[in-house]
Amino acid sequence: MSVRVAEPLRRRIENCYTIPMRILLVTNSARGEAIADALVRSPQKPELIVCSxxxxxxxxxxxxxLHVMDIMSLAKIVDIGKAAKCDFAFVAPDDPIGAGLADRLEAAGIPCVAxxxxxxxxESSKSxxxxxxxKYGIDHNPRFRAFSLSSRDQRHSIELDIRAYLEHELHSQYVVKYDALKGGKGVKVSGEHLMTIDSGAKYAxxxxEECGTVVIEEKLIGIEFSLMSFVSGTSVIDMPAVQDHKRADTGDMGPNTGGMGTYSDVSHGLPFLEPSDMQTASEINKKVAAAIEQECGESYKGILYGGFIATSDGVKVIEYNARFGDPEVLNVLPLLESDFVAICQAIITGNLTSEHVKFLPKATVCKYIVPxxxxxxxxxxxxxxxxxxEFPENSRIYFGDVHFDDTGNVLLGGSRSIGIVGIGDSIVEAExxxxxxxEKIAGPVRxxxxxxxxxxxxxxxxLMHKLRAR
Ligand SMILES: Nc1ncnc2c1ncn2[C@@H]1O[C@H](COP(=O)(O)OP(=O)(O)O)[C@@H](O)[C@H]1O
Ligand SMILES: [Mg+2]
Incomplete structure (x- = not known):
């Protein structure tokens, strides 16, 4: 005789007694391995179904x-998640999140941390x-304007407006931002990428033309840092603050990259920040999570990444991301003492509290090995x-754009290769x-x-002392 059991109940029974928890992880970089590493440390011993x-x-x-695939094949990812009966999904990169993978997974009955x-x-629209x-009175924007092209006829008059804004309101100290995801290549800064009003207006x-809207904002002077938070609706729990190094070469010279390395401090603040700066960044993340819930009529569930800059005029927002940063996540997740799976579950069920989240009081330094x-x-x-x-116990290595061939060789891709993390009782020790x-990694890398x-x-x-003294 066969007994019909309702699907949710059947899954619960299977999960309890036979099938281990399964998590679908979507990734394209070392960030995914840091997430995977934190998930498998859970006492709940989940199995990972990885789309990479x-x-x-x-x-x-x-x-x-492991499914090696195009992670923008959203329907295929949903099929993989359904076939493996995944309990929930974690989507790491911006592109599938921006394209609505969480909506599709949830429609298929797979709750999502994203x-x-x-x-x-x-993240996907800077405007x-x-x-x-x-709109919600979160007063930490630089001066900005969003320009949109609703008809071709407006082209000339908008260009004149843009020129006037760059010249007379921003006095040539400006930043032009493409209003959609562009793999970190949509933002151009005056004095770095754009040298004149003409080149700024041309890029704007x-x-x-390409995406219909452009954001132009005041160029802020200061030191950037990020504060990522676990978010479930208006419950916002912070991680340690991190500083990234975007430039390719020593001394912060050379072209911008996806990030060459990062550090975090024992205090979970940063050496150049005052406790009040951390407090401000934390409050901004909370206000943004509340604002987005009110604006969209539903809860944000996932990681909120606040990109900030400490200036002479206080903490301002550079941007928001809807996911963990890479490399920032390589610094913070190795320090997570609590059960990361339980955090994900609490994000999904809406029960997230600070009790779920404990980080070790240690410093970390991450350096990316790149081609x-x-x-x-x-x-x-x-x-x-x-x-x-062999690696020292207080180090972690996370593989990015490298390929494991059938004979066990590790082959370079074109992007960042391996994130190396040191952990210590000070930044110096971690470094x-x-x-x-x-220094022990050999090959055509740096x-x-x-x-x-x-x-x-x-x-x-x-530099921060100098700025604060102004
Ligand atoms: N208003 C601003 N003032 C000064 N620099 C900025 C400003 N906005 C962005 N930048 C610089 O440009 C970089 C990229 O901009 P961001 O908004 O973070 O976009 P993305 O990460 O999507 O490329 C920032 O890390 C920062 O160095
Ligand atoms: Mg950025």
Whole structure:
């Protein structure tokens, strides 16, 4: 005799007695391995069903199933999640989140730690983020205006408006932002990428033609940092603050990259920030989560990444992301003492409290190993990189754009290759751990030795003193 059991009850019975918890993880970089590593540390011993753009060596150990695929094939990801009867999904990168993967998974009965498309506009539309903050009185925007092209006839008059705004209101100190996801390549800053009013107006018009809206804002002067929070509706629990290094070369020179490395401090603040700056950033994240819930009529569930800049006029917002940063997540998740799966469950059920989240009081330094010609060229694609077998206990290595071939070789892709993290009782100690491991990696690769060093941190502390004294 067969007994029909309702599907949700059947899943619950199966999960309790036979099938272990299964989590669908969607990833394209080392960020995914840091997430996977934190999930499998859970006492709930989940199995991971991983959809990844690369066959990364890390997932050989961490994943029960690894699907190497295009992670913008949203329907295929939903099918994989359904076939594996996943209990929930974690979507790591911006593109599938922005395209609405959380909406599709949830419609298929798989709850998701990642915001739905409408709420993910906090990242996928720079004008939405700025206007949301303005509308809800979150007074930490730079001066800004969003320009939209509703008809071709307006082209000439908008261009004149843009020129006037750049010249007379922003006095040539401006930033032009493409109003959609562009893999970190949509923002151009005066004095760095754009040298004149003409080039600023030209780039703004290109953005308008391509995506219909452009944001132009005041160029802020200060030191950037990020504060990521776990968010479930209006419950917002912060992680340690992190500082990224975007420039390719030592001394913060050279072209911008996805991020060459990061550090976090024992206090979970940063050496150049006052406790009041941390407090302000934390309050802004809370206000933004509340504002987005009110604006969209539903709860934000996932990771909220506040990109801030400490200026002479206090903390301002550079941008918001709807996901963990890469490398920032490589710093924070190794310090997470609590059960990451329980945090994800609490985000989904709406029961998240600070009791769920405990981080070790340690410092971390992450240095990214990248191909020698990154980010300008991709000359090293397919070449071998040699990694030692043994690592110190207070280090972590997370594989990014590298491919594990059938003979066990690790081959470089064109993007950032391996995130090396050192953990210590001070940033200096953590830096030495990361540096020592980086030096042992052989192949046509490089990394920034200066990230997390005493000199490099002191430079930021001094600059912040100077700015505050103004
Ligand atoms: N208003 C601003 N003032 C000064 N610099 C800015 C401003 N907005 C962005 N930037 C610089 O440009 C970089 C990229 O901009 P951001 O808004 O973070 O976009 P994305 O990360 O999507 O490329 C920032 O990290 C910062 O260095
Ligand atoms: Mg950014």
């Amino acid at each position: 753009t690369v066959k990364s060596p890390g997932f050989a150990k961490l994943a029960t199933e 915001p739905k498309r409408n709420l993910a506009r906090i 939405f983020a700025r206007e949301l903050m303005h 018009m290109e953005c308008l 020698k010609s990154y980010p300008v060229d991709k000359k090293e694609v397919g070449q071998k990189v040699m990694i030692p077998q 030495q751990v990361a540096q020592t491991v980086c 990394f920034r030795s200066d990230i997390g060093t005493v000199d490099s941190i002191q430079k930021r502390v001094d």
